[in-house]
Amino acid sequence: MPKTPLQLIQRCHSTPTVSCSQCRLASICLPISLHVEDVDRVDSIIQRGRPLQKGDYLYHAQDKFHAVYAVRSGTVKTIASTNDGKEQVTGFYLPGEILGLDGVATNVHTNSAIALETSAVCEIPFDKLDELGAHIPNLHRHMFRLMGREIGTEQQLITLLSKSNADERVATLLLSISSRNGRRNLSVTSFRLPMSRADLGNYLGLTVETVSRTLSRFQKQGLIEADKKEITITNLDALRKLADISLFDCA
Amino acid sequence: MPKTPLQLIQRCHSTPTVSCSQCRLASICLPISLHVEDVDRVDSIIQRGRPLQKGDYLYHAQDKFHAVYAVRSGTVKTIASTNDGKEQVTGFYLPGEILGLDGVATNVHTNSAIALETSAVCEIPFDKLDELGAHIPNLHRHMFRLMGREIGTEQQLITLLSKSNADERVATLLLSISSRNGRRNLSVTSFRLPMSRADLGNYLGLTVETVSRTLSRFQKQGLIEADKKEITITNLDALRKLADISLFDCA
DNA sequence: CTACTCTCTTGACCCACATCAAAGCCGGCG
DNA sequence: CGCCGGCTTTGATGTGGGTCAAGAGAGTAG
Numbered sequence: 001m002p003k004t005p006l007q008l009i010q011r012c013h014s015t016p017t018v019s020c021s022q023c024r025l026a027s028i029c030l031p032i033s034l035h036v037e038d039v040d041r042v043d044s045i046i047q048r049g050r051p052l053q054k055g056d057y058l059y060h061a062q063d064k065f066h067a068v069y070a071v072r073s074g075t076v077k078t079i080a081s082t083n084d085g086k087e088q089v090t091g092f093y094l095p096g097e098i099l100g101l102d103g104v105a106t107n108v109h110t111n112s113a114i115a116l117e118t119s120a121v122c123e124i125p126f127d128k129l130d131e132l133g134a135h136i137p138n139l140h141r142h143m144f145r146l147m148g149r150e151i152g153t154e155q156q157l158i159t160l161l162s163k164s165n166a167d168e169r170v171a172t173l174l175l176s177i178s179s180r181n182g183r184r185n186l187s188v189t190s191f192r193l194p195m196s197r198a199d200l201g202n203y204l205g206l207t208v209e210t211v212s213r214t215l216s217r218f219q220k221q222g223l224i225e226a227d228k229k230e231i232t233i234t235n236l237d238a239l240r241k242l243a244d245i246s247l248f249d250c251a
Numbered sequence: 252m253p254k255t256p257l258q259l260i261q262r263c264h265s266t267p268t269v270s271c272s273q274c275r276l277a278s279i280c281l282p283i284s285l286h287v288e289d290v291d292r293v294d295s296i297i298q299r300g301r302p303l304q305k306g307d308y309l310y311h312a313q314d315k316f317h318a319v320y321a322v323r324s325g326t327v328k329t330i331a332s333t334n335d336g337k338e339q340v341t342g343f344y345l346p347g348e349i350l351g352l353d354g355v356a357t358n359v360h361t362n363s364a365i366a367l368e369t370s371a372v373c374e375i376p377f378d379k380l381d382e383l384g385a386h387i388p389n390l391h392r393h394m395f396r397l398m399g400r401e402i403g404t405e406q407q408l409i410t411l412l413s414k415s416n417a418d419e420r421v422a423t424l425l426l427s428i429s430s431r432n433g434r435r436n437l438s439v440t441s442f443r444l445p446m447s448r449a450d451l452g453n454y455l456g457l458t459v460e461t462v463s464r465t466l467s468r469f470q471k472q473g474l475i476e477a478d479k480k481e482i483t484i485t486n487l488d489a490l491r492k493l494a495d496i497s498l499f500d501c502a
Numbered sequence: 503c504t505a506c507t508c509t510c511t512t513g514a515c516c517c518a519c520a521t522c523a524a525a526g527c528c529g530g531c532g
Numbered sequence: 533c534g535c536c537g538g539c540t541t542t543g544a545t546g547t548g549g550g551t552c553a554a555g556a557g558a559g560t561a562g
Contacts (some may be wrong), residue, residue: 166518220380460510460549463511507558520546527541
């Protein structure tokens with residue numbers, strides 16, 4: 001039975017076509033191959049969620065956990081709240097990425113997920129996915145990889161927060177967003193930062209002011225051009241030299 | 252078929268007896284019940300590793316991933332190295348805890364694991380565990396919980412690193428180690444910090460000096476008594492008030 | 503016993519980033 | 533149009549914790 005190379009589906013996903021009417025799990029997750037009929041089986045349990053507007057909650061902390069979510073378009077952030085009311089942005093999720101894996105441990109979401117802009121999200125019931133795994137041998141391993149990747153990403157963020165200064169943090173995040181947009185190795189590349197300076201700062205453990213200042217300085221130094229949320233990386237090598245820790249580049 | 256309540260095995264684990272000659276997975280992981288024969292099946296794939304001396308590596312970063320490890324006695328730390336040679340302590344693992352889940356995503360460990368003192372560790376081949384899951388329905392879900400817990404723990408550390416000052420960080424860690432030692436709600440409790448001040452600081456994103464100063468001040472304020480690595484919490488409530496973020500208390 | 507090393511503690515100083523403050527920019531709406 | 537509220541930028545000032553330096557213990561080897 002022929003395998004479905006990921007490349008194909010992924011291309012379909014990054015430039016959506018009519019035929020790609022449903023999210024395809026295989027295209028969202030890590031690069032392994034599934035049998036064609038398995039891809040279909042997996043896809044059949046995926047629900048297309050209603051579109052999210054900016055500020056809409058996908059789920060709240062304390063909600064019962066029943067599904068993970070794949071971002072089709074737009075951007076979603078996850079935040080965790082501490083006892084004393086502080087909020088920590090724990091992740092940004094771009095198209096093709098999976099969120100909602102918090103909650104697997106306790107069956108309750110520990111984060112809230114909020115759309116940063118108009119977004120489309122697919123819902124993947126976790127129990128059904130788990131059941132399907134009994135018939136599709138690779139699927140469980142696949143899900144483990146998914147969670148393992150989340151662990152890896154978080155460890156890199158921990159290192160970043162623990163060991164880096166403001167320049168390194170901001171540079172790292174710019175490179176991360178850029179490469180997750182598929183602009184991995186272009187020497188000059190521009191993209192949109194979908195989140196506010198406040199969200200950026202919160203995620204990176206910095207204040208709004210520091211983020212803003214750092215971006216301004218990067219611009220003066222000719223590393224980037226920044227117009228509000230539109231960013232152009234003009235000196236990739238210099239930016240890379242700043243960001244010794246590569247966030248999200250693991251897999 | 253009767254279920255094996257976790258309580259029983261766990262008690263066996265925390266005060267090892269002759270009959271508990273092998274680590275029992277069920278006793279190490281999250282509180283779910285397995286059928287008795289399933290517990291045996293799972294245990295049958297577990298290898299008892301050779302004892303580790305202080306400073307010994309359990310595995311190195313870049314090693315091929317083939318197993319996760321359960322700490323039976325002693326303490327193990329995991330560290331991640333950045334491109335430019337900095338090292339980040341990503342976790343401390345006490346008896347009954349599982350490490351090695353980094354590497355699930357890429358089949359290569361991204362951390363190194365090092366014994367902080369003489370330690371005994373069991374090796375659980377991941378592939379075999381995964382295979383067993385086909386016969387033991389709960390097992391896969393169990394492993395998901397395990398990884399989900401790791402994700403939760405890391406998110407709490409991220410919040411701690413991003414939002415807290417030195418006092419909060421140190422207080423949080425003390426409470427975490429204390430409760431993981433089983434001294435959860437005793438108003439006066441003492442325990443041993445198995446890691447050096449340097450490791451503590453590295454983990455918490457602080458310098459050795461700051462850790463030392465903070466502990467000294469806690470002592471002056473009557474929150475704790477500290478004699479080198481021996482710690483006694485003398486004012487639990489005050490310490491709790493400092494540490495708004497509860498590390499490792501999720502599950 | 504001394505000498506050496508490693509870890510921990512304490513003090514003095516300094517700097518990166520937080521905080522406080524103010525002004526610019528932009529979109530929405532009456 | 534002009535007003536208002538949110539987001540961003542920039543400047544001025546303050547401070548928590550990093551850095552540097554010097555001892556103090558404690559363990560180990562000789």
